[in-house]
Amino acid sequence: MMTRYDGFGNKVVLVTGAGSGIGRAAALAFAEQGARLVLADLDKAAGEETVNLAGGTDVALFLRTDVSSEADVHALTDAAVSRFGRLDVAFNNAGIAQAGPRVHELSEADWDRMIAVNLKGVWLCMKHEIGHMLEQGGGAIVNTSSSLGLTALANQPAYCASKHGVVGLTKAAAVEYATAGIRVNAICPGMTLSPMVLRAMQDDPDVLEPALRAHPLGRFGEPHEQAEAVVWLCSDAASYVTGHAMAVDGGFVASAM
Ligand code: NAP
Numbered sequence: 001m002m003t004r005y006d007g008f009g010n011k012v013v014l015v016t017g018a019g020s021g022i023g024r025a026a027a028l029a030f031a032e033q034g035a036r037l038v039l040a041d042l043d044k045a046a047g048e049e050t051v052n053l054a055g056g057t058d059v060a061l062f063l064r065t066d067v068s069s070e071a072d073v074h075a076l077t078d079a080a081v082s083r084f085g086r087l088d089v090a091f092n093n094a095g096i097a098q099a100g101p102r103v104h105e106l107s108e109a110d111w112d113r114m115i116a117v118n119l120k121g122v123w124l125c126m127k128h129e130i131g132h133m134l135e136q137g138g139g140a141i142v143n144t145s146s147s148l149g150l151t152a153l154a155n156q157p158a159y160c161a162s163k164h165g166v167v168g169l170t171k172a173a174a175v176e177y178a179t180a181g182i183r184v185n186a187i188c189p190g191m192t193l194s195p196m197v198l199r200a201m202q203d204d205p206d207v208l209e210p211a212l213r214a215h216p217l218g219r220f221g222e223p224h225e226q227a228e229a230v231v232w233l234c235s236d237a238a239s240y241v242t243g244h245a246m247a248v249d250g251g252f253v254a255s256a257m
Contacts, residue, residue: 002228005235008033012084013234014077015039016067016125017094019046021194022144024053025223026091026230031055033231038080038087040065041094067094067121068113077128087132089234092125093144095162097196099204103157111158118162119169126173130182138181140234143170145186147249151256163188167245174243183242185233190249192221216251 013030017023019041027039031054039054039062041047047062054060061083065072080087095118098110122143133139148156149163167186174184191197191211197220201208212218229248232238247253 002029002032002224002231005033005231005237007236008035008231011035011088012080012086013037013089013091014080014087014125014129015091015093016065016121017041017144018050018062019043021196022189022192022223022226023091023093024050025227026093027054027060029224029227029231030089030091030234031059035089036060036084038063038076038084040067040076042066067092067125068116070124070127073121073124073128077125077132081132086136087129088136088139090125090129090139090141091144091230091234092122092129092141094121095144097156097200098159099155099200099207101157102155106158114158114162115165118159119165122166123169126169126184130173130177133182134177134180139183140238141173141182141184142230142233143184143186145170145188145245147188147190147247147252147256149186149188150245150247150253170245171243178242183233183238185238185241185243186245187226187229187233188245188247188249188253189226190215190221190247190252192223192226194223214252214255215249216255219250221248221250 013035015027018027018039037060044064051060065076145166146163148160149167170186
């Protein structure tokens with residue numbers, strides 16, 4: 001059962017990566033708070049399924065969006081405002097993972113794709129969301145980084161770089177727009193049982209045991225536990241919180257530092 005917050009009833013919330021995992025859990029959590037939703041994902045069928053789970057097209061709009069494309073992101077934020085008249089909250093969450101290559105083994109194409117989706121995608125979303133929020137006099141944004149945005153593991157150099165970048169970008173935006181009433185924070189999930197992680201475990205079952213040991217709570221997170229943090233950060237209960245990179249990671253970063 002989610003914590004209930006006042007004030008989401010008349011709010012419009014945009015979520016990227018909403019077809020799966022953490023993004024879908026957050027979309028459903030915002031729907032439970034009574035918000036109207038603008039949902040984006042690469043996967044149209046999955047995004048439309050989230051719309052249905054959230055209560056249908058009366059309360060949620062889906063747009064197939066590649067967050068690394070400025071044209072797509074511009075169309076997304078415009079659609080939010082034309083359909084619902086405003087944009088109050090954004091959860092910029094879409095991302096991709098990639099394990100394997102070390103720095104000297106990584107291809108230029110893989111580096112470019114990782115940075116384009118995980119880092120440029122967050123910047124493009126904020127760029128087009130913030131204009132609307134400035135006109136309205138405020139807003140709240142949460143970006144998805146990772147525990148690997150706060151510390152590092154071997155064999156994920158582009159992912160680590162992209163997620164550290166999200167933390168830096170989040171702090172920069174928080175400082176720039178604080179006086180405009182726009183709060184900007186990040187979540188830094190530890191291993192969370194989304195389809196992305198379940199796929200990675202299937203591909204390489206050997207990662208399971210060491211990964212579990214690295215999380216002091218002794219288990220992996222659930223997408224709804226990330227959603228709880230996101231909704232709180234976007235709620236008025238977090239009115240004095242901005243520029244924060246919140247570890248939601250079962251103690252992973254605390255034990256790594
Ligand atoms: P997920 O289940 O794979 O969900 C991510 C969603 O984003 C998928 O529906 C995916 O679509 C979509 N997506 C990928 N690239 C996109 C793009 N260019 N434009 C729009 N949508 C795109 O993964 P998740 O675990 O929920 O991850 C969500 C976020 O949390 C990511 O930023 C990830 O890096 C971060 N994170 C996750 C964990 C974890 O343990 N799960 C830990 C730390 C951080 P397709 O399926 O079609 O690609």
